[in-house]
Amino acid sequence: MKTIHDFNFENKKALIRVDFNVPLNENFEVTDTTRIEAAKSTIIKILEDGGSAVLMSHLGRPKGVEEKYSLEHIVEKVSEVIGVQVKFVNDCVGEKVEEAVANLENGEILLLENLRFYSEEKSGDKAFAEQLSKNGDIYVNDAFGTAHRAHASTTIVAEFFPEHKCFGNLLAKEIESIDRVLNNSQKPVLAVLGGAKVSSKITVIENILDKIDHLIIGGGMTFTFIKAQGGQIGNSLVEDDKLDLALEILDKAKAKNVQVHLPVDAVIADSFSNDANTKTVRVNEIPDGWMGLDAGEISAEVFDKVVAQCKTILWNGPLGVFEMETFSKGTIALGNSIDQATQNGAFSLVGGGDSVAAVKQFGFADKVSYVSTGGGAMLETLEGKTLPGINAILI
Numbered sequence: 001m002k003t004i005h006d007f008n009f010e011n012k013k014a015l016i017r018v019d020f021n022v023p024l025n026e027n028f029e030v031t032d033t034t035r036i037e038a039a040k041s042t043i044i045k046i047l048e049d050g051g052s053a054v055l056m057s058h059l060g061r062p063k064g065v066e067e068k069y070s071l072e073h074i075v076e077k078v079s080e081v082i083g084v085q086v087k088f089v090n091d092c093v094g095e096k097v098e099e100a101v102a103n104l105e106n107g108e109i110l111l112l113e114n115l116r117f118y119s120e121e122k123s124g125d126k127a128f129a130e131q132l133s134k135n136g137d138i139y140v141n142d143a144f145g146t147a148h149r150a151h152a153s154t155t156i157v158a159e160f161f162p163e164h165k166c167f168g169n170l171l172a173k174e175i176e177s178i179d180r181v182l183n184n185s186q187k188p189v190l191a192v193l194g195g196a197k198v199s200s201k202i203t204v205i206e207n208i209l210d211k212i213d214h215l216i217i218g219g220g221m222t223f224t225f226i227k228a229q230g231g232q233i234g235n236s237l238v239e240d241d242k243l244d245l246a247l248e249i250l251d252k253a254k255a256k257n258v259q260v261h262l263p264v265d266a267v268i269a270d271s272f273s274n275d276a277n278t279k280t281v282r283v284n285e286i287p288d289g290w291m292g293l294d295a296g297e298i299s300a301e302v303f304d305k306v307v308a309q310c311k312t313i314l315w316n317g318p319l320g321v322f323e324m325e326t327f328s329k330g331t332i333a334l335g336n337s338i339d340q341a342t343q344n345g346a347f348s349l350v351g352g353g354d355s356v357a358a359v360k361q362f363g364f365a366d367k368v369s370y371v372s373t374g375g376g377a378m379l380e381t382l383e384g385k386t387l388p389g390i391n392a393i394l395i
């Protein structure tokens with residue numbers, strides 16, 4: 001695996017695919033700089049070597065050129081975070097860009113305009129990728145969030161740098177973290193899968209059963225498993241067409257010696273609302289008219305004991321409707337358990353889908369070993385897929 005540490009960037013222009021798809025407010029100000037900060041160490045290493053950095057990214061989902069998605073809006077914020085005044089050119093390919101790149105001095109940073117102003121970016125157009133490739137001597141991919149897409153700047157462009165392509169620090173860290181959980185893990189390994197639906201996690205479960213010792217299932221998924229086993233789930237979220245599949249998963253887990261832990265109690269509500277009437281009942285005795293929206297306290301205690309004995313922990317998905325305070329306690333309790341286990345030496349990785357939102361909201365981001373920067377990319381990795389953006393650097 002080639003990283004930026006395998007190259008000396010002195011007098012070289014690094015063409016870096018970053019993920020600066022950051023949230024902007026109505027005044028076009030960056031409201032969360034996490035993704036910019038995440039790219040910082042890669043950029044700094046290149047500048048410190050005596051090279052220059054050409055940054056390319058997408059922002060939002062523009063249809064053609066749309067001013068509101070211009071990366072010019074973020075120039076000042078990027079400059080502030082990196083500590084170097086960033087130059088900007090209002091295109092990402094063509095003569096004007098090539099000239100700006102040619103004029104770039106060592107130690108300087110140039111940000112290109114939104115890649116998705118060209119439909120060729122998403123379609124993975126080869127000619128467009130070739131034009132992009134003219135903007136640097138060495139291609140660095142540091143965008144995990146788009147590594148599952150075979151777009152021009154994330155995958156196809158690598159073809160034009162057969163010997164001069166590598167991973168940036170962020171992408172390398174993502175790959176190492178996933179590897180530490182799925183392949184080179186210290187046992188016992190625990191996966192916590194929460195979130196809304198079995199259907200969106202089924203491939204993940206099937207792929208990781210060979211690699212884990214314990215599986216905690218929580219969130220809305222719980223009730224499909226409980227109903228499949230004959231429990232009463234009232235009006236809880238359920239996928240009736242997945243009942244057989246749920247039983248199959250439990251059988252497979254048993255055959256592979258994976259211990260499955262489902263919630264034993266649930267916080268139930270008489271409506272899907274923060275102000276609903278609530279009570280805590282056994283998870284398989286939910287009356288009609290009530291729905292399970294969080295794991296209960298006894299479940300939290302059981303899960304705590306499981307988490308405490310594991311050396312490697314993967315957490316994907318909340319244990320309840322964490323967006324509503326009333327139903328956030330199960331997720332918070334689990335976060336505390338993982339925090340404790342991490343302090344005791346476990347390696348904990350959070351990622352995939354919306355998990356990161358929950359972890360950030362409750363302040364666990366600094367307490368786990370690693371928080372993945374890619375929702376979809378992480379889920380696809382957990383499903384066992386090879387991501388095109390990663391493969392393009394490896395081949």
Ligand code: AMP
Pocket residue numbers: 194195196197200218219220221237292293294316317318319320321322323353354355
């Ligand atoms: P996912 O994107 O699959 O990780 O799902 C995250 C969503 O699952 C969050 O928006 C939660 O509110 C939701 N969720 C968690 N537990 C439940 C539940 N018991 N019933 C309905 N939705 C839930």
